[in-house]
Each structure stands twice: as C-alpha cells, then as structure tokens.
Amino acid sequence: MNKTFKAHINTLERKHRDLLISKQNGISDIPKLPGIYLFSKGKKHLYVGRTNNLKRRHREHLSFSVLDAPFAFKMARKATGNKKATYKEKGSTKHLSSQSKFRREIKRAKEKIRKMNYRYVVEKDPIKQTLLEIYVAIALKTPYNDFDTH
Numbered sequence: 001m002n003k004t005f006k007a008h009i010n011t012l013e014r015k016h017r018d019l020l021i022s023k024q025n026g027i028s029d030i031p032k033l034p035g036i037y038l039f040s041k042g043k044k045h046l047y048v049g050r051t052n053n054l055k056r057r058h059r060e061h062l063s064f065s066v067l068d069a070p071f072a073f074k075m076a077r078k079a080t081g082n083k084k085a086t087y088k089e090k091g092s093t094k095h096l097s098s099q100s101k102f103r104r105e106i107k108r109a110k111e112k113i114r115k116m117n118y119r120y121v122v123e124k125d126p127i128k129q130t131l132l133e134i135y136v137a138i139a140l141k142t143p144y145n146d147f148d149t150h
Helices: 003-021 054-061 070-080 093-097 100-114 126-140
Strands: 035-041 044-051 117-122
Touching: 003 035, 003 117, 003 126, 035 054, 035 126, 044 054, 044 070, 044 126, 054 070, 054 117, 070 093, 070 100, 093 100
Parallel strands: none
Antiparallel strands: 035 044, 035 117
C-alpha cells in the first residue's frame, strides 16, 4: 500500500472516536473551521458531511435554500417517495421544490434536523476529510449518505 495513503488511513479510527465523543455546547461554540460533522437522533446516526466551515455548514442545513440543505432534501425525498435524484425535469430539484407537498416535507425535515445532535471534529486536510467522511458513513451506517453520482 502507498505509504502516504496508509498514513491517512491510520488516522481514521482515532478521528472517528473523537467525533463520537464530541459534544455540541451550542451554535455559538461551533468553529468556523474545516472538518467532518455528524447529525444524530438519539443513538441513531443519520448523516455525515464535510465542510471548510463547520459553523456555516450547520446553518446552511437549516436554511431556506433547498440547494444548501442536502440532508433535509434527502429526508423530504424519502418522505415523498422521490428517492433518487434525476437530471430529468420531473423529479429534479427545481421540480420538487415547486411542489407544495415537497416544500412542507423540507420544512418538517429542517425542524427535525434542528432538534438533532450535531457533532463535529476539525480536520483541515481535504484528503483526510474525504476519507474520514466515507469511513464514518460506512462505520455508522448513516442512511442518508449514498455517495452516488447524480
């Protein structure tokens, strides 16, 4: 195995543990630093993501913009039976966002997300971020991460 890749891989389990034991003290305590974040409801881990600004990304997941809130959008897709993203007009982000039923589900999803635990771990290296996001999603079986291309 490539030495550099192996060195990156060897950091994943420790960072994963750090993520799971991290606690959010409040929105004002979230740093404007790069890292990995995790949304959980109780003991159920639902969605992991990566960002260059943990504070901004948390805010975006709760914003009014559908494009900045992928977790809420995925929850709304599931709730409305529109599970797969598409490039076709019907089922597209623009199309779904124009439907009142879907907009209600996005709003419900964001209300649920607001109540979830948001954990994070700082990781400045973009390659380590990417590997850690994938590792955490696999290890925790987060149902809203699919890594599919659209």
